[in-house]
Amino acid sequence: MNSLIAVATVKEEVKMKGSDIQAKQKKYSLQSWSAQKNTAPIPVEKAEGMYFWDFEGNRYSDMSSQLVNLNIGFGNKAVNQAIKDQVDQYCFLSPAYAAESRANLAEKVISVMPDNISKVFFTNGGSDANENAVKIARMFSGKFKVFSRYRSYHGSSFGAGNLTGEPRRYALEPGAPGFIKFFDPYIYREAIEFTSEADATAYYLTKLKEQIIYEGANNVAAIVLETITGSNGVIIPPAGYLPGVRAICDEFGILMICDEVMTGWGRTGKIFGFENFDVKPDIITFAKGVTCGYVPIGGVAVSKEIADYFDDNYLSCGLTYSGHPLACAAGLATINFYQEAKILDNVNAVGKVLAETLEKLKEKHACVGDVRYIGLFSAIELVKSKESKEALVPYGKDPEGVMPKILGMLKAKKFMTYFHENMLIVAPPLIITAAQLTEEMEKMDEVLTQVDQTFL
Template identity: 60%
Template sequence: MTQAIMNYGEKIKKDSLAYNLHSWSPQGGLAPKVITKAEGIYFWDADGKRYFDMSSQLVNMNIGHGNKKVVEAIKEQTEKMAFMGPGYAFDVKSEAARKIVEVAPDNMGKVFFTNAGAEANENAIKIARMYTGKYKIFSRYRSYHGATYGAANLTGEKRRFPSEPGIPGFVKFFDPYLYRAPIAFSDEKEATKYYISQLREQILFEGPDKIAAIFLETVTGSNGIIIPPEGYLKGVRELCNEFNIMMVCDEVMAGWGRTGEWFAVNHWDIEPDLITFAKGVTCGYVPLGGVLVSKDIAKFFDDNTLWCGLTYSGHPLGCAAAIATIDVYKEEKLLENSKRMGIILGEILENLKTKHKCVGDVRYIGLFSGIELVKDRTSKEPIVPYGNDPEKIMKKILGMLSSEGFATYNHDNILIVAPPLTISEMELMEAMDIMDKVLDYVDNMIS
């Protein structure tokens, strides 16, 4: 590494700390890595060190870094028409919406484009309220739906706290988190019966005539890759039908092949009223998100004003990127690869759980997985308390992974493993060997 390159990297870091505010962190003492290159499932820092991108950045780089088809589509659109206001119809906006609706559940009718997932959830809240004439919004405690004001109130975990006191009408309920359930259920069906009965009782106490929507991440993402038990989503759907409540599935992380299906709801054969999406629709090449609405909701707005609007709704570059990205999923058979590699990843994770006493639980569906770290398997005491890590234990574990070239992130005591859908078996095995090595250290840490 030449001195010039090293100096360049130090200048980038210095300027970043001087002029950028960095997310979710106290600003003093930060030392962000300077990244200079990314390709496929890898990225490189200013020192030339290569990292496996084992979280797909923020679970959005599903097609990997540097896909030429998407890059060219963006370049061509920039030259043709870099921007057009949302009130106009133009080719890439129409085509992107059509292609999205075509791979969505059969009941979906139209798309309202946003810039990202938080805005998608913000607008889904408004659409549900406009459509039903009701105002209360249910969401789960272990959830993250975005950091804008409405999305933060929708969020259940601690990242909502800076937005409180919150907006009236937001109500939280508990997830079917079976690993930490208060009851030892005999099977998933029994757990589903319990959690659906609890939710039904809460609906009755809050007033069904006041509840516009129930929001839920189809598969809970950052808060631990919590996969719904058998029958749970159908139970929520039935409650929504019974009480005329909109079922809104947040697929910002779980959508776009991450679980091996276009949308995670396909695993459980349900049709929500609204689906919010972002991330994998363009894989971050250009920001884009949106709200898919059912045909019934779309028809409602034929005669009723849609009080939603954004300067960059349906941005041409984002729509061009979405068209190309959807084509890449199909041409490179990435949903199929997500399923295949997901089976292999699941086997690796189960082996890690057997081998390492620090692993309390592993959860996985497609290439969407989490490793839950504990101090003791019997008591299930987490390696760090919920919402707090005073000794920076998880930071140390992430640091060890990073030093070996494995890049990911954690939420509380859970390590996220969600590589790009392009990953090969050899790459997956090599990366998870690093995880195995680091978990040896964690085993010794808790001894």
């Protein structure tokens, strides 16, 4: 054995206290999306299923699946074992070589995709999946403009950040040319009172088509959509909207890209969110739930037409960790677990309980303007007045820190989730039971009562 590999230093392990871990992380690590001074990350000692514990023994309920990615919860034994087995073979192999776990995951991913999808390019996560999707669309089409929506979030790297429509794009501006924004079908906040979903769909599709014509349809490579707008409010498209976008894309020779980073892998009660709307995208991006964060990975799945194009044309995409063997092993085990455990059945059954609970909260609480839900993916929109629909905090601002205070109320009850703008996200792990959900949503009910009394 190589002596450099064999050398090991043996020393007695000294277990750190939770407070020491927190202090060290604050001292040396920059925390995402935060002013650093007041951050106080909870030191986590152990985790199992949908729960995690701090070093004082307090149990917390993960009601956002961490970042809407930990679909299978903590400590899945099958996925853990798959990673261990891959470690014993090798941990890394360049994308230029053929790896068993990489080949098997690619085959598995394509097997659950629509029949027009034939190949996948693996990435490190969702941001670079969306960046590479845009690159592929531009290379394939020879066009450069890309449409995305104002309430979208597609990632924080430069390309994905330009694709993003909400305020997290501001730090990247002035941005790259060619990124065009259009409005979500956000019926709750629309100034027009629609008589039906069909009327709303017709309105939004007409405006989108008009904008494409104004931008020059011959310049537009792709329309990129979160199939269901995610952290910006779980905005579910009205009936006929996504098929209408598909038709517009077909009319003008534009690629339809569905960002399934958050809605993919069972979150909505289907394997992919677009399956709820009877459409087939040309390109599908995914990440999060494919490995549930056990090892990071993402991907760009492309149609046969696009895949065939790159048989003879150079694919100018590459990442050192594309198709990382450990991640691929985790991904294959995760998808197998979804299927063997019949996770979609659980999502649809418990999703009905979530829907009923949310509607009751909307009826009961003055602060709840709207609730939106599909499967185990939901948002509670908080308002100052149901009549005026005035948001509890202004868009892009929260000068009084109202939403962090509400999150603190939930945290005090060990209900852990996150907010965005005036929305509270409820997206628990897909393994949650109806009894567990009911127990946790009672805490939400209590906190919303506090909000009614404190902020209205």
